[in-house]
Amino acid sequence: MAVDRRASDEDLALVARLRAGDEEAFMELVERLQPAMLRVARMYVATQAVAEEVVQDAWLGVLQGIERFEGRASLRTWVFRILVNIAKTRGQREGRSVAFSAIAGDDLDRPTWDPSSFLGPEEQWAGHWSTLPFDWRGAPEDRLEGVETLGVIRGALDGLPPMQAEVLRLRDALGWSSDEVRNALDISETNQRVLLHRARAKVRAAIEDYLGSGIAR
């Protein structure tokens, strides 16, 4: 089993400041983690208001536990473990037990790519491209790099099952490692990769649709 990244020197310095009662250090951590914490809490509880309460409780848990932080995981992983525990407990107390498929999606064992893009089993080259994928290098560069593409990505993320979207955000938008993400979200190594792949595939498809619209293929 892979070992989670241990706390970095930066983490340890931040923890030392927290223990010393440095409120700037605390607010720095809050600014960095709170948006993702709210999204994760929301997966397990019924309303945004309850998710806000869960996140506040998690921060209190972080402060109360900070003396016991040993640096065996990164600080953000440790914060999310506290959060996810509180969110799950709160959800269960409200009689809302959330099935994994409800937040991760029920399409995990299906292909991400349209099967009709490939030659059928009766063909000599079964499983190979029947139609090559749209090569978006033909699209104008400023269209790909433009701010609108970020809107397309956000729109695609909003349409994904929340756990798929969150794995993608933590990994590709926020730069967490795979071990940090699976430990933070309490999912297996395999599920982490499956969710990431599905999310990337759907975002890729959304970018293709955006770039392909209005261009002759």
Next chain:
Amino acid sequence: MSETNDVRCADVVELITDYLEGALPSEQRARVEAHLAGCDGCSTVLDQFRQTIRLTGKLREDQLTEPQRSTLLHAFRNWSSGTLLA
């Protein structure tokens, strides 16, 4: 189209993330690499995944609202006065 007939494009597109994560066993990794080297369609897809990852990296998180910030600051001050005086 690739001449390495044992790996199908339909499989390779599902292995892109495992490939990029370094999660494929070495023999399978070698077969996927050989396929990618000879297959325009699959190497286009690999390139598009890399672009997708790069572009997603430009997303920024929302800012905290003022009430959220002041609630937490208040909680922190309560905690630190209690802890540090104790």
